[in-house]
Amino acid sequence: MAIHLYRIDDRLIHGQVVVGWGQPLNARLLILVDDVVAASDWEKDLYRMAIPPEMEIQFADVATAIRDHAKYAADPRPGILITGDIDSMHRLVKGVKAIGSVNLGGIHHRAGRSEKLRYVFLSPEDERQLQDLEAAGVEITAQDVPSARARSLAEVLDGESK
Amino acid sequence: MNEEEGGGPGKPRAIVVGHGEFAAGLVSAVGQICGLADKLVVLSMMGKSPEGIGSAIREQLVKTGARVIFTDLPGGSATIAARRIVNEDSGLVLVSGVNLATLLDFVFNTSVSPIEAARAAAERGKASLIVVGH
Numbered sequence: 579m580a581i582h583l584y585r586i587d588d589r590l591i592h593g594q595v596v597v598g599w600g601q602p603l604n605a606r607l608l609i610l611v612d613d614v615v616a617a618s619d620w621e622k623d624l625y626r627m628a629i630p631p632e633m634e635i636q637f638a639d640v641a642t643a644i645r646d647h648a649k650y651a652a653d654p655r656p657g658i659l660i661t662g663d664i665d666s667m668h669r670l671v672k673g674v675k676a677i678g679s680v681n682l683g684g685i686h687h688r689a690g691r692s693e694k695l696r697y698v699f700l701s702p703e704d705e706r707q708l709q710d711l712e713a714a715g716v717e718i719t720a721q722d723v724p725s726a727r728a729r730s731l732a733e734v735l736d737g738e739s740k
Numbered sequence: 741m742n743e744e745e746g747g748g749p750g751k752p753r754a755i756v757v758g759h760g761e762f763a764a765g766l767v768s769a770v771g772q773i774c775g776l777a778d779k780l781v782v783l784s785m786m787g788k789s790p791e792g793i794g795s796a797i798r799e800q801l802v803k804t805g806a807r808v809i810f811t812d813l814p815g816g817s818a819t820i821a822a823r824r825i826v827n828e829d830s831g832l833v834l835v836s837g838v839n840l841a842t843l844l845d846f847v848f849n850t851s852v853s854p855i856e857a858a859r860a861a862a863e864r865g866k867a868s869l870i871v872v873g874h
Contacts, residue, residue: 589790592817593759624823628815686789696787 581609581650581657586667587683590615590660591628591635594683598723599658600633607657608635609650611643611666640666644673651676664700668707671716680711682720682734694737695729697722705735752804753854754846755797756838757783757822758812769840776847781806785818794821807831808846808858810838833858841868 582603587595590610599605608629615621616639629635634655638646643659647670650657661667664685671677684697691699698720700708712718712731719728756763763782771777781800785793797809797818809826811819814836822834833855835842842865849857 589817589820591815592820593813593815596815597813620827624820627823628820630815686787686792688789688791 580607580653580655581659583658583681584667584671584677584679585658585660585681585683586662586664586685587660588662588686589684590662591625594723595658595660596629596633600630602724603658604656605658606633606655607650607653608633609643609657609659610635610637611640611659611661611670612637613639613666615662616642640669640673643670647674647676664704664707668711671711671714677716679717679719681728682708682718683722692737694734695720698734700735709735752781752806753779753850754806754808754810754858755781755783755800755804756810756843757785757793757797757818758838759816759818760784760786762812766838766840766843770843770847773840773844774847779847780810780843783818785821790817790821793818794824797822797825801825801832806854807833808854809834810843810846810858811836812838831855835862835865837865839865839868841865 583599590612591608610625615625616637622637626635650659661670667680671680682698685699687699690701693699708718708731718731720734721728756767761784763784767777767780767782770780781804783796783800788796800806809822809832811822811834813819819836826832826834835858842861845864846857846861849860
């Protein structure tokens, strides 16, 4: 398994991903799974220009990522797979059935969401999807950067550590 | 003097956006060195969604008339948000990878438009990176 981190982060590619996680994981492959980005050459160029030269970025919509996941996992380069929302990761995990853990890295405030951590805001539907993944045996933790303590889904939903 | 082009006299000429307290620290340093911190608007992206970062930048562009955006990390979310904004408005310019030398050059260069000043400042900022020693 060459994908070391499955992350949900609405900022997609940014400093915490490229540097914060990318450096300690020695990441050389970023897989950005997002239906909107995958359908737009402009969006892909935008994110392609945001990564350092030692990394390769690949784009896929969720359906393609499900189809190609075995190929990503067989790639010997250390990799990070990112979705911009919980629903995309939920569909991916359910479709692949071989993803053991998911990192909540940045899900920011929007209407209908309430604060759980300073970088995690969830709607009731978000919570339901995360609990569904956990019930299927997927470890869900929130951790914005590697030096932070990983918080379990129960802690996140409790919201007391915010 | 092209002060009227994006931030008139006494108004900010650029927005500085960065991770953590980076922008505030950098602008504070500009103020300490030359007293021209009021030429720059500080924006922190802490706790903001991608849409929130973009909205905050747009709001400040409208409020101040600034036509220049400085961001810290080329791959950072502020840069991504600013690139979207610049793509929609050809009268704006983005400089990513900003450092103190860049901002100092920019705030003093009031004899040209803010956009020209930003381009010149970026070159000064690049040249300020030096390595000393073996």
